């Protein structure tokens with residue numbers, strides 16, 4: 001199996017490698033009747049990554065949206081598309097999400113007995129690879145494949161719904177993963193992230209913060225994105241000082 005070309009200068013790799021902190025607004029919390037305006041509000045505020053939650057009503061007890069919506073959104077923005085597949089059979093749908101314009105495709109380790117096959121399929125479509133773990137899944141479940149992915153996503157709520165309460169008990173996993181990952185691999189956290197929780201997740205080592213309710217759920221999503229980004233960047237700088 002060929003190694004991921006993490007140092008390559010393709011748009012995908014560049015978007016993943018920079019900068020130190022990224023807030024990724026989650027479209028799930030957006031106003032779907034005003035989708036173009038919602039997306040423009042965060043893009044104009046400087047958001048570079050859009051988190052796309054795909055739910056199948058099987059792996060998680062909720063259904064969201066699929067490739068056709070993503071393809072339409074793709075035509076409206078140049079943001080990096082960070083697709084989070086909460087679906088039982090990611091292998092089957094990788095071509096559809098790749099064709100829809102996703103830049104990075106994250107799947108859950110809990111869905112796949114042969115994760116290397118899924119990773120290879122995502123790579124063959126020229127996309128970056130993410131692997132996600134549920135709140136009670138141990139780091140050991142993905143340790144052997146860490147070198148093969150560009151991003152690890154730690155769920156800090158049970159996947160399926162936005163607006164849930166952050167689970168601080170996942171923080172030791174974030175710390176452990178940071179110590180295992182290379183600097184150019186992203187460590188993303190998802191669920192209950194906002195002004196009250198961003199500092200502790202950044203201190204633990206997260207560099208990519210998914211934010212649904214705390215951005216799109218606010219009256220001014222662009223402003224909320226900016227505030228959260230500045231807070232997270234400030235904490236990251238303190239950590240390096």
Ligand code: DX5
Pocket residue numbers: 026028029051053084157158159160161162163164190191192193210211212213214
């Ligand atoms: C939950 C999704 C999250 C969700 C986060 O299953 O994976 O990305 O949109 O929503 P908030 O930020 O509201 O917890």
Ligand code: ZN
Pocket residue numbers: 026051052053084190210
């Ligand atoms: Zn998500």
